[in-house]
Amino acid sequence: MTPVCQMCGTALPETGGCEACGAVRGTPHTPPETRWLLVGVRCRFTCKACGFDSPLDSLDGSGSAVCLKCGLHQVFDVTHWNALLPGLHAIPDLAGPKPEGSRSDPHWSIAPTGFADLRQTRAVVALSQGRLQIEAGPGHPLCETCREPVEIVIEKPGEVNTLCPGCGDAATYASKPADFKVPVVGAIGPEHRVDRAQARQESDGFLCGSCGAPLQVDGRGRLVRCGYCQAVSRIRVEQLQGLATPPPPDLWWLVFEGPSEKRRQLLREIGGEEDDQSIEDAEHDRPSALDHVVRIAVTGVAIAVGAALVLPLWFLVW
């Protein structure tokens, strides 16, 4: 596995700091081998009313979203996600440093994929569809407590469990992959975390979801530890409306399994007919000397035989 940023978990290019969070290159983590394809995303959608690019910190197929600036609940069609999820799947599947991604086919070559420079000279890809804009990059999620790469266990689609090998912190995340056409297996991020109580929101601030003590919330983190009972409460992005400065989008992770649509296109398992290469015919040269000899001989034989057949008739006629 290639190194990831010690602060956010996004893959690091071969030189320089983290493109995703801007952290300087410290001591990068080497994440564990995993069968899952992981892509870190920061998403925004453009509000229909005020035009503000509001954070979208979860994979939500409900068809609505809330602008953190003007507070408008608005329609946000799931087709936006369906259009971009195949591209997001392709990022961890085809990203370098190997020319064909981490899982090349033993019989068919698909290079160049257009993704080989990911993890080499760049780590983040910008995608957009309609009102949805995403910055995405390969990597591996880190423990929210100690920033170690976590182990990922998925028993069934939509239910993701992580375990930190460093501090032992376990987390559970839930999502509804069935809402989407692309085979996304799950999502990892504070909005999807279901094993922590949600902070209560009162007119004068946030209260601990466990003991009700006041919480210090600045909008930068979605998980806040209570200073009184030490329980961690979850703050949903919708609860952050009305802050003087709307918070930036959080980094969260999408989990995919198996070859991406792009890989299957490159492998010609689906689509891609326009770039198919045909089998060529051998080039023709001038006729061979043997062909000339055969032709002269055949002409001679034809004349001789033909004359032998026809000339007696001619003499009869004349």
Add this chain to the structure above:
Amino acid sequence: MKIIDVGQEATGFIAIGQLAVGVFALGQMASGFVAVGQVATGVFTFGQGAVGLVSVGMGGVGIYWTGAMLGIGGRGFGGVIPLAPSLGPRLKLPSTTDWRSAADDTWVSARVTGDGPTGLDLPEGVRVRARLRRSLKAEPPGEVLVHVVDGASGLEVDRVVRIPRRRITQPRWWGIWVVQMALFTLLAGAWAGGVIAPWLYTLWTAP
């Protein structure tokens, strides 16, 4: 036989006339070793209608060769039905090597088998560009040349050139050749008996 004859019906070594018969004949109906006319018959003939061993015309019959808009003959140029059997064009093939010495930018002989993961008989570890996948699947078994390059993870096949089977090994071509030969013999006999014999007779009996 006159050296030069010019007239309505001219017969001579050089004949020019409406009906010209000679070694060199020029006329509306010219018959000669070299004949030029509206209707030219003989050996080397040029005319609107030309019948000869070699002929050039709008309509042409050329036993060895004809160039015509519409014609029939041994071979030819234009809309000509070729009757002389042909072994087929010679192929311009690159020089090949074997798999043990295959390296970047080399050609190797291979075979489309139609089975296996790629449909080609390749040594272990040699991969094929996926853009060829559907073409290989549709290709009938046969001999091919494959172009090998040093790819992302070892040798890769990036081009496949089909080598057509030699005509002599195909029963279909033997059938075509039999028909061609029969028609060719009839045409050659008709030319010898209908063009050359009367022309020689006329010259021989000319005063």
